[in-house]
Amino acid sequence: MRKTIFVVAGLLTAALVPPSGAQAASVGATVVSPKRPLNVRAGAAVWTRSLRTLPNGTAVAIECQVKGQLIDQGPVRVTDQWDRLTDGSFISDAWVRRPQAAPPPCTAEQLTAAPAAAPGAPTTAGTVASGAIPLKTRGGPARSAILYAGLPNGTPLNIACQVQGEQITGTMRATAMWDRLDSGAYVSDAYVNRGATPPSCTAPAAAPPAAAPAPAAAPQTAGAPVAEAGRWVSPLPGFSARPGFRTPTNPNHVGVDIMSFVGTPIHAASAGTVLEVVCNIEAGHSCDQTGSASVGGCGWYVKIQHAGGISTLYCHMVRKGVVKPGQKVAAGQVIGYVGSSGNSSAPHLHFEVHVNTPPTSPGNAIDPLPFMRTHGAPIG
Structure with missing residues (x-):
């Protein structure tokens, strides 16, 4: 009998068929990426973990295909199909030249199998404790994130790290922590039996490689922010921002727009304290509905x-942020998910940086792009 996973937030559909006794033969193909090496990822979207890169012309063996993020800038085709390689990792089929016949759809076992981990990468052992109902694996730390497949009770888990997400009450505990598996998928820690507590996904590795000497601090100009010791990261890793801070045609635009997809996790750019989690929209509209260019307001937003x-x-989150006012957050912690609420004509993150705060105002907003570059976290 065939089982189907339907689209969640418009991002992933996978037809699951029971695995056969024998492994299906792999499909030979070639990477077509003449300008830069092709990223190999842990899942079927560009925001999933990058495992390595493949130069142009590399021969690859494709095990199966899964529907994921639409890629419209590949040299071979425009497609939402992602190829799962024989080591369990994924590449977009938009960058692959292969025989005319498409590879078969991935099975449930293939979708939840772990890709080859980086040498020496530590994991925490755990076991699914969900009773009669399989534990769902997802593309992010929330029940609204992309659904991959279900893991039966007792399934062994290799947990890479933990992130804070949606609060869940399960068989083992009530918690907002989600476990990122070494496959790149997420499961709620509420249904995981484990001995040790996994490390935070934002924590540094136990034995990081020697870092290059830090560059000398740039001289401060009047009104420039004082350099701080905290770590800064891109709020949407893997996505680029459109230059758009106070343009001649839109002088009141005091941030930059990072185009993305509904449900993409938004990360705190640095450690801090959440000040506001607010629905900002004009009367007669709802932040829980898709906005438009004719609607005023920032939609669901978080201020840190x-x-x-x-x-x-x-700004423009798909729903209320997953953090609360007064909560301490770490750099890189998930605070919400991309949407198109408020004054928005397409899914994206409107990102602002203000200095000399509180309070925030148009007068103390600065261009986020040079700010993030000087803090070692360029956007894109």
Whole structure:
């Protein structure tokens, strides 16, 4: 009998068929990426973990295909199909030249199998404890994230790290922590039996490689933010921002827009304290509905206060942020998910940086692009 996973947030559909006794033969193909090496990822979207890169012309063996993020800039085709290689990793089929016949759809076992881990990468052992109902694996730390497949009770788990997400009450505990498996998928820690607590996904590795000497601090100009010791990261890793801060045609636009997909996790740009989790929209409209260019307001947004009098603001979330006012957050922690609420004509993150705060105002907003570059976290 055939089982189907339907689209969640418009991002992933996978037809699952029971695995056969014998492995299906792999399909030979070639990477077509003449300008830059092709990223090999842990899942079927560009925001999943990058495992390695493949130069142009590399021969690959494709085990199966899964529907994921639409890629429209590949040299071979425009497609939402992603190829699962024989080591369990994924590449977009938009960058692959292969025989005319498409590879078969991935099975449930293939979708939840772990790709080859980086040498020496530590994992925490665990076991699914969900009773009679299989534990769902997802593309992010929330029940609204992309659904991959279900893991039966007792399935062994290799947990890479933990992130904070949606609060879940399960068989083992009530918690907002989600376990990222070494496959790149997420499961709620509420249904996981484990001995040790996995490390935070934002924590540094136990034995990081020697870092290059830090560059000398740039001289401060009047009104420039004071350099801080905290780590800064891109709020949407893997996505680029459109230059758009106070343009001649839109002088009141005091941030930059990072185009993405509904449900993409948004990360805190640096450690700080959540100031606001607010629905900002004109009367007669709802932040829980898709906005438009004719609707006023920032939609669902989160504002964070950082050290040095710096604040960041994240607009147009698909729903209320997963953090609360007064909560301490770490750099890279998931605070919400991309949407198109409020004054928005397409899914994206409107990202602002303010100095000399609180309060925030158009007068103390600065261009996020050079700010993030000087703090070692360029966007895109």
